Every structure is written in structure tokens, then in C-alpha cells.
Amino acid sequence: MEFNKELKDIKNYSAGKPIELVVREYGIKPKDVIKLASNENPYGSSPKAIEAVRAICNKMHLYPDDSMYELKDGLSKRFNIRDDEIIIGAGSDQILEFATRAKANDQTSVLMAKTTFAMYEIYAKGVGANILKTPSDTHKLDEFLKIYKSKEDISIIFLCLPNNPMGETIKKSEVYSFLKEIDKNTLVIIDGAYQEFATYKDKQMQIEPKDVIEKFENVLYLGTFSKAYGLGGMRVGYGIAKEEIIQNLMKLRPPFNITTLSLKAATEALKDDEFVKNSIENNFIQMRRYEEFAKSLEIEYIPSYTNFITFLLKDGKNSSEISNSLLKKGIIIRDLKSYGLNAIRITIGKKDENDSFFETFLKIYNVG
């Protein structure tokens, strides 16, 4: 059977290995597996969200409220925006997909950093768009601007702030200066999946959805419940933009794209500021231990505004070998070889998980 030509080019996303797989493949007990691979919240989810979801497990037969009234109400109050400036996706991923399909096509290019969230490229290839990348792995807005000014056909610019899998971010003032240079017909997606972490670490990095969409009508801001809010398994993200953009993205939203239990989980998680605050505080306390650890081994790292840290390994050390050795000991991290880097990305875990990582890594690193 013949399929549409765009499919030929598509490479699938390679996800962090789930605990179940390590259990199956290496015979390690589930309780002995430490997963520092997918930037999940190691402190779990808000206890209030867990309780609320448990209470409605007997409602799984009922289709979700497709207007998402409660969750949109919560988000509109949180960000001081209108309901019609919000779209909810099955993870912010899904909103990336809507935006790409709404705006990019095989007659346009999209622009992103050399090393950034893999789904930007995957979705853009899915619509046959031409992919443009800056020379640097991390975000350099002057590089973005140079390419943007040299091309006529750029439909979307992806800014991942902070950037996964590198960890860097950019000051609001610089982002705004950049946005002023961009034509109103080019969609700029600011993927703020880790914004809660950046904002906590340095207020200058904070991109506020209401402010940015009021100043720049061509910006789509994305947030997620998968990281600081501890709901990675529930697939809920949101997009905030001017009504015109949201209305067009809504045309591509399939009905019932969020499950009944996920809507409840996100609605309740959004109310639990204390859980989020504690998670982020602990994250940066533990992050300092990774920084000290890297320094002690003279491993280069990128100062991180997220819940992970990326170690750039020296020649002679191999990220894939190290990742595989850790995996066999039950520690799952992310090898960045598939991004063309000799680097590893480690999610900041809880204290005891990080202790195990340091101990096991040392043994492997000094031998290898």
C-alpha cells in the first residue's frame, strides 16, 4: 500500500525507558530501579490531586467535559486571561502538533535551536516543512535573528525556554527585544514547560503569558502539568495566545483529547501551590549537589534552569557506554547521543536517588 509522502521522512521520538522495561530486560526489581530519565517530578503528584482522582475512579465510563470548564476556569484565574485565550492539549506536545499543522506546510520553513526538544522537528517533518536550526546547541537569539532575516518563508519559530535537553534559558528582556523583530505573520512558540523552575531560580527569566501575548499577538505560550505539577503520566498541557490563534488551533483539537481523570488531576494540582513550591525548592537544593559532583570530576555542565542537568563529557568518555552501564545497575538516565552530543541528561531526583546515582556513576566513570 502507498502512503502519503511525508511519512517517509518521519523518525519516531525515542522516549526515556520506562521502569517496566528495565524490570523486564534486566530482571531488576521495580523498587530497585531509579528513573532519572524523563524529568518527572520525583516527589510524585500533589496529594490533593491524588485524592481527588481516587474519588472519581468510578466515573471512568463517562466522557470528559469537552468544554474543560473547570480546568480553563482555573487557568484563566491563575494567569489573569480569558477562557478563549486557552487551549488544553494532551501534554503541551499536542498543542505543538496543532500549531505546526495550522501554520507550517511543505512550502514553509520552521526555525529552532540546534539542540532542543525533539518533537518540534518531528511534527514539522510530519507536515513536510523545511527545518532550519541555529549553529549553536543552546539558544542564541542573534543566530535566530540572522537566519530569520535571511529567509522569507519561516512560518514558526520555536523557543524552548528553558531548553530541554540543555537546561539554559534566556532573560525576558532579551526575548522581548527579539520578538520585536519578528513579523506578525510568523508564529513564535515559547515552550515554557520548565518556566516554573526558571522563575524560581531567577525572576529575570520569567515569561508571563498574559504580558507576552498582550505585547506580541503572534506568540503562543505553552505550559505543562508534566513537570513541576507532577502529572507526567496524565498528559495535560496548555497553550495561551490571542483568541485568533486559539480559535484556529481549536479546529485541529480532536474531541475528548483529555481524559476524565486527567482533567480532575490537573484542576486540583493547579490549586496546590505548596506542593509545587516544595518540589522546586528541593529540586534546586539537590541540583547544587550535582553541580558540586560535576566540578569534583571536572565534568563540564550547563547551569540549569530546569529539573535536570546535562553533563558534557570529555573525549575518551562515551555517553552511550556510561548510560548503558548505569542502566544495568537499574539507574535510567538520558543519553544525548541521538542529539549528536557526547552528553548525558540526568533528572534531579530525591536525595537518596541522587546518592545512588553519585555512587554508581563514580564506579563506572572511573573505570570507563
Next chain:
Amino acid sequence: MEFNKELKDIKNYSAGKPIELVVREYGIKPKDVIKLASNENPYGSSPKAIEAVRAICNKMHLYPDDSMYELKDGLSKRFNIRDDEIIIGAGSDQILEFATRAKANDQTSVLMAKTTFAMYEIYAKGVGANILKTPSDTHKLDEFLKIYKSKEDISIIFLCLPNNPMGETIKKSEVYSFLKEIDKNTLVIIDGAYQEFATYKDKQMQIEPKDVIEKFENVLYLGTFSKAYGLGGMRVGYGIAKEEIIQNLMKLRPPFNITTLSLKAATEALKDDEFVKNSIENNFIQMRRYEEFAKSLEIEYIPSYTNFITFLLKDGKNSSEISNSLLKKGIIIRDLKSYGLNAIRITIGKKDENDSFFETFLKIYNVG
């Protein structure tokens, strides 16, 4: 901002009204609202699935196992097929979307019954495909064949068996005769969302996934956990086809398209045959009451192989007026006016829900 031209044509799916909305709009207490609008399982979900999901509510922070090992394992045993002949979607809807994007485009047509599941047309318009419909509201395979033979560019044929929102289905022998006439490069999607009901009512209607894909390499069979399995809120469906088709659809599957809790719910629901059997038995016991009721009022209805029944109203009776009057009394059904029919679709509820429907409907119908 300009958007891709396909978006202009897209009309959004109008979902059945959720209970929450009726509560908000008409001030009716949630416990007094009867929802017979979305073909949900009125008996809820499998108690075993509910228990299993409750037990892992503290795992919501963990991304789902994206290989979906457990659920695929369950389905492959149930249908006696291989893992690589299965794709899991966020509802079978999502697999319809993958298939449409993989196979249809603005150079091709798609063919469906005049009155059938609305998402076929919505997804096809999303890729700019030309929509062809048979003259009859219900499935007439001779009409499908006549159109198919007269056109060169048909990429997908949608067969909804049994058909939502009409309720009819077609014998396996007739479906197979039809499939023999179809070119191997045309994808035939057999949407079996209600097959469990049809199979129970009349074995001659049963389409077995293994058998149909072995005989016809161009068939994609779809099933769902939303209906007989009672998990409408959890968004899990599956597609079964030859590996070549599945591999191509997998290219369009976004990572983590099923939540952690939904995977568990579906895996456990699949094991609970007794719950499904009881649900279906009760469905047809209650269905007979609707048939008697319709006859007593001389309302025409279509013999249904599903968990709903469609009443075709006489001139002088208006489906929208009747639906709205019921809504104000807290009974939600589906007006089929948007399909161009003066008809209503009623999900077969539990005994007491149906009692309330009959009582309230009588009052409205005899006045109106």
C-alpha cells in the same frame, strides 16, 4: 495571522452535552441528570479496572510505558494476533486521524455512508480530501461499490459496523464480498466500536479482526474501550491491521498518547469478560423496552445492533424541540438535526433511567 488553507473548511465535532453543563445551565442537581447522549456504558466500568486504577493514583507523575507492553499483550492474546499488528490510540478516534493523515490528502477522495460517525468527515477535511457519501443514510454496500467503481482517486472507505448514529450493521458475508471488489491500495477502515453488541445480538454480524486482516491486507479494524468496556472517559481504542499499515500509522502516533491510568484501566477491563457480558445482556433487555415504546407511539426506529436506538420522527414532531424539552427536565439525548435528520438517538440506560425517559418523553411528545 494566516493559517493553512485546510483550516477554513473544518467544522468542530459537537459532543454530547456533559452532565456538568446541564447542571450549570439549568440548575438541575447532578444526581437528577440522566445522560443518554453519548453511548456510555450505564453500568459504569469493570470493578476490577476501578480498583486497579485507584491503586496506582500515586503514580500519576510517571510517564506511561510508551511501548504499551501490557495492553498490547492483552489484546494480542485476546485476538490471536501479533504485537506489531496493533496500534493503540486515544480512543479509536485517534487512529482514524492517523489513518486519514497517512493515506488521504487533497488529491484523493474518501467514501462513507451519508449518515455515519462525524469524525470521518472532520478528519478527512482536515487533510483537504474530497468527501463522497452514499445516497442512503444507512450502509448500502451496493451504493458504496457503485461510487467506488466510478472514481479513480478513493484512498479510504469508511465502514462503521454497526453504524453510529443509525444503529444498523451488515452481515460478515456481505462485507467480505464487498472487500473482494476493492483495490489493495485503497484502505478500508472497519470501525467496530459497537461490534461487541452486534456479535451478541447476531453472530452473522461478527467481524473478527484476525480473520479479516488475513484475508484482506488493506483493512484496518478499529475497536474501543469506550463502549461495552465502559471506559469512555479514559480514551483508549485500538487498530488492528497488517504490520505494513500499523508501521505507517505508528509514524504519526505522538509519544505518550495514552495516560498511565488509562493504560491500566484498559488492561484490566479487557480481562473482565463478565462485566462486559452483563452490560451487553442488560442492554438488549432494556432495548426491547425502547422498541415496544416506539411501537406504542407509532414512532419509526431502526433495529439497533448497538447500545443506542434511533427514533425517526414524523413530520409535525421536531427533534430539536423534543431534545431541548428533555434537556430542561434533566434528560440528555442526542438530536440528529446536525446530521440533517429529524431524528433522535437515545443511549440505552439502566432500567430506572429508561423509566424516567419514557415517562418524560410521553409528556413532551403528546403535547408537542
